Amino acid sequence: MQWRRPSSSPPKKAKVTQSSGKVMLSCSWDCDGIxxxxxxxxxxxxxxxYYSGLLKRxxxxxxxxxxxxxxxxxxLLHDNAPAHRARQLRQLNGAASKFFHILHTRRIYLLFPNLKNPIRGPRxxxxxDAITAVEAWFQAQSDTFYSQGLLKVKDRWKKCITQLGDYVEE
Structure with a gap:
């Protein structure tokens, strides 16, 4: 609401365009890349x-x-979301799978915070188009980006252990 004279024209409104929505990315990476x-x-x-199918792939x-x-x-390092603790995952994690699951409750990844910055601005x-931008960002990273990121995770784990699981600053 705003004060105006009865004879004045109505205020102009910006037209809002509908967002294309959000999409969830599950990403597996190691020191050599995605x-x-x-x-x-x-x-x-x-x-x-869904999650056990993802792990099979x-x-x-x-x-x-x-x-x-x-x-x-x-x-595999992932959070403790219900899907990550599901019965299907325990069945998949048999002796032949060779997957060792590590659950955590604190954010210690360094991939996604770095990814958010360059794709935050453009519409x-x-x-x-968003998926293409994300894939291009993954490809543009240096040879050492992923290995350095994993070393930082190791350092954050050590801090988390010495602080008995308390919050670890970046």
Whole structure:
């Protein structure tokens, strides 16, 4: 509301365009770079079934692109969301899977905060434009970006352990 004379014209309003929405990215990476990305379809939810299917695809991708890693075992670091603790995941994590799951409750990843900055400003026409920008950002990172990021995670783990799980500043 604003004060105006009865004879004055109504105020101009900016036209708001509809957002193309959000899309959830699940990303698997190691010191050599991105292993696999998965962009969840709009309207779907992360369930135990969805997440175990994602891990099966990750296992296949690891066997294809990172020869020998599955034999020595793979550590997965993820939060303690219900889907990550689901029955399907426990069944998948049998002796043959070679996946070792580490749950955490604090943000210690360094990939996503770095990713958010360059894609925060531009307005994308649709989801495919946003996905293209994210994939281009992944490709543009230096050879040492991912390995340095994992070393920082290791340092943050040590801080978390010495502080007995209390909050760790960046």
């Amino acid at each position: 292993i696999m990305t998965d962009y969840m379809e709009k309207g779907k939810k992360v369930t135990g079934e 990750l296992r296949s991708e690891l066997a294809r692109s990172r020869r020998g890693k599955l034999r020595s075992g793979v550590m 994308f026409e649709d989801i495919t």
